[in-house]
Amino acid sequence: MNKKNTAITVITLILAIVLIIAGIYDGGYNDVKNKAIRICYECIGIG
């Protein structure tokens, strides 16, 4: 991996971690969980 790619990788990693922390902080984890614990009628083709 060249220096340019390494820099992109590091910046992207920091971005991902910041987004996940920000997401957990503003309730994103619970939003995903609340969607996932209910049957998704669109997904299963009911509507």
Add this chain to the structure above:
Amino acid sequence: MSVLGSGESEKRAPLKRRYIQLLAAVFYNCNIKGFLSGSIYKGDIKGLCVPGLNCYSCPGAVGACPLGSLQSGLLSSKYKVPYYVLGTLILFGLMFGRLICGFLCPFGLLQELLYKIPGKKIKKNRITVMLTYLKYVILVIFVIVIPLVKLVPGFCKYICPAGILEGGIPLTYMDPQIRGLIGVLFSWKFIVMVVILTICVFCFRSFCRFVCPLGAIYSFFNPISFFGIRVDNDKCIHCNACVKNCKMDVKRVCDRECIQCGECIKECPVDAISYKKIKK
């Protein structure tokens, strides 16, 4: 530390892949109770996204589908940006790129098993290469625009074959109330699923190559992912054996179409291809 071992073990990596794919599929769907009762898992860990395409309405699913979660997040993005899902997708992509398609996707495993059914096979050609761009169109229209504009999860609702296969069929079979709600949409999704799975018998990983928006997202990370395939340019003699023998529409190893399955490792006459290693 090697990702999948070193030396001879790297050469044998493709043989191990099937076991990893199977383990991932079982791990994503280990809620056996759900299959017996016709209900879905509702535990606290369901908020964690799994890396591969796996419907969270599958009775066995213990994690969330990243694509479904992204669309769901975009539906309510007027009020809240889905930072958590975006961060998770970026992290998965950065860690593994499309290695996830090759190793950690249950629907990828199903497609590969279907391709093992004997019969005439469609090899990659100019048309299949062009069709690889379709998944980016589907990503933009069905995963981003339709959820933002129409406020429905476009891909899940109209296309996703994993939803009907893993969630729709078992739940309608086991739950009479859900069965009573079957309508035109169910028929549409069922036909889409049958068409996609049938094409997979003749065309290697056709859903993965032409349709899957999750693969499209991960493809952007292939050049910078921590784990995956690498080519030693000092050893490479540019014989192109890797690309010629690859069933995906790759132009070079580890480009956006490469699912990092490692099949090319054994094709390389000078051992220039290997899995990336993490330096100690």
